[in-house]
Amino acid sequence: MELLGHLADGFATSLSPINLFIVLLGVTAGLFIGAMPGLGSVNGVAIVLPLTFIVPPSSAIILLAAIYYGAMYGGAISSILLGIPGASTAVATTFDGRPMAQQGKAGLALIAAATASFVGGTISVILFTLFASPLADVALAFGPPEEFALVLLAFTTFVGLGGDDVLKTIIMICLGLALSTVGLDLISGQPRLIFFDQPGFYSGISFLVLAIGTYGVGEILYTIETSKSSPTVTPAKITFKELKYGFKEMNKLWKTMSFGSIMGFFVGMLPAAGATPAALMAYGLAKLTSKNGDNFGKGAIEGVAAPETANNAASTGSLLPMLTLGIPGSPTTALLLGGMVMWGLVPGPLLFIEQPDFVWGLISSLYTANLAAVLVNLALIPVFVWALRMPFTVLCAIVLILCLVGGYAPSQKLHDVWLIIGFGVGGYLLRKADYPMAPLVLALVLGPLMEKSFRQTLISEQGNVMAFIERPLSGTFIALSVIFFLLPLLNSLRRLARSKTTADNPAE
Amino acid sequence: MVLADRLIAAALMALSVYFMWHASALPIGWEGTSGGPGGGAFPFWLSAIIFLCAGGVLVRSFASNIQDAGSYFDPETLGSVSMVVIALVITVAIIPWGGAYIALPLFLLWYLKIFGKHGWFLTLCLTIGTPIFLFMFFEVTLKILLPKGLTQPLFVPLYAYFF
Amino acid sequence: MTYKITRRIAIAAAATVGLLTAAPVTAQDWTPERPVEMVIMAGTGGGADRLARLFQSIIQKENLSTMPILPVNKGGGSGAEALRYLADNEGENHLIMATLNSYYTTPLRTDIGVNIEEFTPIARMALDTFVLWVNADSDIETLDDYVAAVQASGGSWKMGGTGTGQEDSLVTAMLENEFGISVTYVPFSGGGDVARNLVGGHIDSSVNNPSEALGFYQAGELRPIAAFTPERISAFPDTPTMGELGHDLVYWMQRSFVAPKDMAPEAVAYYTAMFENLSQSEEWQTYTAEKALMADFLTGEELQAYFLEERAKHADLLESMGEGS
Numbered sequence: 001m002e003l004l005g006h007l008a009d010g011f012a013t014s015l016s017p018i019n020l021f022i023v024l025l026g027v028t029a030g031l032f033i034g035a036m037p038g039l040g041s042v043n044g045v046a047i048v049l050p051l052t053f054i055v056p057p058s059s060a061i062i063l064l065a066a067i068y069y070g071a072m073y074g075g076a077i078s079s080i081l082l083g084i085p086g087a088s089t090a091v092a093t094t095f096d097g098r099p100m101a102q103q104g105k106a107g108l109a110l111i112a113a114a115t116a117s118f119v120g121g122t123i124s125v126i127l128f129t130l131f132a133s134p135l136a137d138v139a140l141a142f143g144p145p146e147e148f149a150l151v152l153l154a155f156t157t158f159v160g161l162g163g164d165d166v167l168k169t170i171i172m173i174c175l176g177l178a179l180s181t182v183g184l185d186l187i188s189g190q191p192r193l194i195f196f197d198q199p200g201f202y203s204g205i206s207f208l209v210l211a212i213g214t215y216g217v218g219e220i221l222y223t224i225e226t227s228k229s230s231p232t233v234t235p236a237k238i239t240f241k242e243l244k245y246g247f248k249e250m251n252k253l254w255k256t257m258s259f260g261s262i263m264g265f266f267v268g269m270l271p272a273a274g275a276t277p278a279a280l281m282a283y284g285l286a287k288l289t290s291k292n293g294d295n296f297g298k299g300a301i302e303g304v305a306a307p308e309t310a311n312n313a314a315s316t317g318s319l320l321p322m323l324t325l326g327i328p329g330s331p332t333t334a335l336l337l338g339g340m341v342m343w344g345l346v347p348g349p350l351l352f353i354e355q356p357d358f359v360w361g362l363i364s365s366l367y368t369a370n371l372a373a374v375l376v377n378l379a380l381i382p383v384f385v386w387a388l389r390m391p392f393t394v395l396c397a398i399v400l401i402l403c404l405v406g407g408y409a410p411s412q413k414l415h416d417v418w419l420i421i422g423f424g425v426g427g428y429l430l431r432k433a434d435y436p437m438a439p440l441v442l443a444l445v446l447g448p449l450m451e452k453s454f455r456q457t458l459i460s461e462q463g464n465v466m467a468f469i470e471r472p473l474s475g476t477f478i479a480l481s482v483i484f485f486l487l488p489l490l491n492s493l494r495r496l497a498r499s500k501t502t503a504d505n506p507a508e
Numbered sequence: 509m510v511l512a513d514r515l516i517a518a519a520l521m522a523l524s525v526y527f528m529w530h531a532s533a534l535p536i537g538w539e540g541t542s543g544g545p546g547g548g549a550f551p552f553w554l555s556a557i558i559f560l561c562a563g564g565v566l567v568r569s570f571a572s573n574i575q576d577a578g579s580y581f582d583p584e585t586l587g588s589v590s591m592v593v594i595a596l597v598i599t600v601a602i603i604p605w606g607g608a609y610i611a612l613p614l615f616l617l618w619y620l621k622i623f624g625k626h627g628w629f630l631t632l633c634l635t636i637g638t639p640i641f642l643f644m645f646f647e648v649t650l651k652i653l654l655p656k657g658l659t660q661p662l663f664v665p666l667y668a669y670f671f
Numbered sequence: 672m673t674y675k676i677t678r679r680i681a682i683a684a685a686a687t688v689g690l691l692t693a694a695p696v697t698a699q700d701w702t703p704e705r706p707v708e709m710v711i712m713a714g715t716g717g718g719a720d721r722l723a724r725l726f727q728s729i730i731q732k733e734n735l736s737t738m739p740i741l742p743v744n745k746g747g748g749s750g751a752e753a754l755r756y757l758a759d760n761e762g763e764n765h766l767i768m769a770t771l772n773s774y775y776t777t778p779l780r781t782d783i784g785v786n787i788e789e790f791t792p793i794a795r796m797a798l799d800t801f802v803l804w805v806n807a808d809s810d811i812e813t814l815d816d817y818v819a820a821v822q823a824s825g826g827s828w829k830m831g832g833t834g835t836g837q838e839d840s841l842v843t844a845m846l847e848n849e850f851g852i853s854v855t856y857v858p859f860s861g862g863g864d865v866a867r868n869l870v871g872g873h874i875d876s877s878v879n880n881p882s883e884a885l886g887f888y889q890a891g892e893l894r895p896i897a898a899f900t901p902e903r904i905s906a907f908p909d910t911p912t913m914g915e916l917g918h919d920l921v922y923w924m925q926r927s928f929v930a931p932k933d934m935a936p937e938a939v940a941y942y943t944a945m946f947e948n949l950s951q952s953e954e955w956q957t958y959t960a961e962k963a964l965m966a967d968f969l970t971g972e973e974l975q976a977y978f979l980e981e982r983a984k985h986a987d988l989l990e991s992m993g994e995g996s
Contacts, residue, residue: 660705667704667705
């Protein structure tokens with residue numbers, strides 16, 4: 001009950017007029033930063049962090065939380081409207097969000113994303129409040145073998161889903177994994193795959209560069225071709241009736257959303273995993289369990305709701321290892337961690353005991369920020385949808401400029417901008433030949449984690465491969481990934497058998 | 509279409525060989541002493557899988573007797589696509605020398621006026637408005653400096669004003 | 672109009688502050704005319720990054736620079752990317768770099784065409800310390816227990832640390848040489864990751880910086896065995912130094928700033944004064960005391976001499992590990 005008292009205190013501070021103003025400001029700024037291809041919460045937090053030493057810490061926390069949430073909501077906006085995932089966590093949102101926008105249902109998709117994010121945020125804050133302390137121990141049990149098994153699981157949920165050409169999907173996964181090894185080999189400390197001796201490759205190929213290249217530039221080239229440079233666009237408008245319809249639709253999805261939230265929270269809580277595998281696994285699970293699973297990838301509203309609940313829940317979950325173990329799960333949490341250190345807080349198991357007002361203040365700030373983000377987001381949906389009604393030749397020019405600048409911004413290297421153009425042209429050619437892009441991009445995100453944990457395990461176990469199966473947690477995950485991998489195979493076999501019997505019957 | 513499919517598969521095979529060549533600079537086998545695969549193992553064997561699968565796509569295209577489903581490039585729009593790509597390359601090539609604030613407006617000017625055939629009013633609004641937005645948003649607000657090239661001295665008074 | 676007035680007041684205020692703190696540099700002959708890039712030789716979130724961002728916020732809070740200092744991470748290739756960037760920007764006055772020990776080791780291990788002798792030294796802010804840690808649940812209480820346990824394991828003792836060839840692996844090599852033991856070195860991507868895996872029992876020991884293990888130490892989950900410092904660290908008064916135990920093992924992580932070759936002397940003076948003021952700020956003093964950092968300010972020629980001496984030491988260390996040129 002003491003806990004509820006802390007939470008109430010936190011809410012009291014976060015709801016004061018000045019803090020409410022800060023929240024609205026932060027959320028709006030975060031939304032726009034997140035909606036820019038290439039920029040995300042990390043940019044917003046990096047800018048605001050030094051300012052937090054000037055304002056009182058309680059306002060500082062709430063401003064950071066507001067930007068964090070605002071940018072997360074914003075990421076979904078660029079995924080849906082432009083088809084460019086602003087962060088790796090939003091890749092799964094493009095699977096169905098983009099098709100919906102192309103069918104003129106951008107408004108509905110945005111409503112779905114906003115409501116789903118809100119539900120995910122709410123459920124995860126409740127889970128956090130109830131179970132924060134005991135769950136820290138679960139995170140500790142995660143060593144390299146468990147990390148490997150979890151990434152494997154994330155991969156199989158995704159691979160099993162692909163309706164695309166199997167050979168081409170495998171090629172794209174391997175290409176993504178191979179590209180992820182560019183740069184420095186952590187284990188031996190040696191540089192590798194430094195193409196043409198360009199120093200830019202020392203830092204590897206970042207997700208944003210590949211995503212902006214393939215989804216941004218590549219997609220625009222593809223649209224220029226298919227639209228035959230006619231300036232017509234899909235009519236997109238939003239009315240109050242649509243809003244009401246959207247909420248009614250979302251009301252039916254409570255099961256998908258609660259699954260997504262719980263899964264997102266638990267996967268996000270594990271150190272090193274984070275929101276990307278969480279969103280993927282939630283999408284996979286939703287597709288497997290949904291009655292209209294065949295519609296996934298063609299603009300199913302559940303396909304937007306599931307990953308959006310999960311990635312929002314996961315970002316709350318990922319605060320847990322940061323606070324209790326001092327392990328940042330993402331660049332943004334790394335910055336927040338740096339901020340905590342500067343405020344004189346020591347992250348660790350004692351933080352919850354010694355600094356309860358900070359911890360619960362942060363949680364209640366997150367909740368307030370989440371509420372503010374959904375309201376601001378819903379209010380701004382007409383503005384975002386209106387942007388889609390620009391003539392195509394204007395929209396393309398602006399998006400191309402944003403791709404170039406957004407690609408330059410994170411590491412400030414022209415090298416990355418050249419890569420974006422290269423990936424854009426390459427992605428365009430590959431997409432025309434029916435090579436799927438999502439496995440490429442996701443493999444690049446998950447690849448480094450997979451290789452690192454695999455090799456760390458083998459080094460510490462003196463090369464014993466059985467180590468992955470012998471440990472209970474990693475063994476379970478591996479068993480699950482085998483099931484996930486085989487399930488679609490079994491399904492298609494059953495379907496094949498059934499169609500064969502129906503095909504055979506009339507002949508007899 | 510079939511020809512393009514074959515060409516892309518062959519290109520992927522060539523790319524994977526290039527990757528394998530790079531990766532083999534580091535040990536690609538199982539390291540007895542330290543346990544586990546060497547530093548080059550992941551990129552090497554992954555590229556090997558790409559090689560095999562792309563080979564599979566190539567073989568499949570010869571084995572199948574599917575009719576050629578239209579041409580890979582749309583001859584009507586191939587020109588527009590390549591023009592945009594060339595414009596992008598020129599834009600990025602100008603940046604180190606002329607800076608982003610010359611290259612990007614030039615791109616917009618070309619895209620809107622010549623490629624998009626829009627009127628002067630819209631073109632000029634966007635060509636002038638975009639750099640101002642970029643400066644205010646990226647440099648002043650987010651403190652991310654864009655490359656300036658030759659135009660560097662022109663920004664000194666602006667920095668003195670805004671920071 | 673209002674703008675002009677506030678600006679004048681700001682200048683006057685800055686001048687007064689300058690007079691009061693009596694900055695050692697004779698007047699401000701040179702001030703940056705645009706924001707200053709602060710390249711960080713490591714990725715986001717590591718110890719070096721956190722410290723660099725701490726400096727940035729103190730500079731901003733205390734108004735130590737007329738233009739903003741903008742941190743940019745160029746951690747690729749253990750800092751190879753940052754070193755090349757510095758080398759390519761010869762004579763640039765608006766660029767400084769936050770360094771760590773990879774400043775020496777990276778050019779020694781791979782040929783990237785960079786000679787650190789050419790760079791302009793600015794200021795050394797601190798020396799970070801190293802401590803040998805074990806999980807508090809283990810029976811190991813002393814260094815002798817530790818050596819005995821490692822020997823008994825027959826080479827399967829798991830020592831966690833940052834990437835191979837980086838500081839933790841060098842300290843581990845020093846340990847192995849000194850005691851004639853051999854361990855299995857498991858590289859992780861950051862010090863925080865190492866500490867967590869030690870608490871979770873996935874590795875057996877680590878040589879974390881105190882700041883990375885402090886939270887767990889205070890919670891009683893990690894136990895310090897010995898410090899790689901000449902004197903006891905004030906935050907761990909009960910932990911003996913290696914020297915006390917009869918082993919001459921000392922290793923530091925330096926936290927310094929350098930600038931490109933041929934930076935204008937006025938600019939060097941400006942940045943040196945900025946960091947000197949920073950080193951006297953209250954925030955920095957508290958931080959170093961809490962985090963068991965040795966604030967050891969050094970500039971100019973002396974700093975360059977220190978760099979070259981350290982580089983020679985690291986060359987020997989790497990050679991003893993059977994690596995490097």
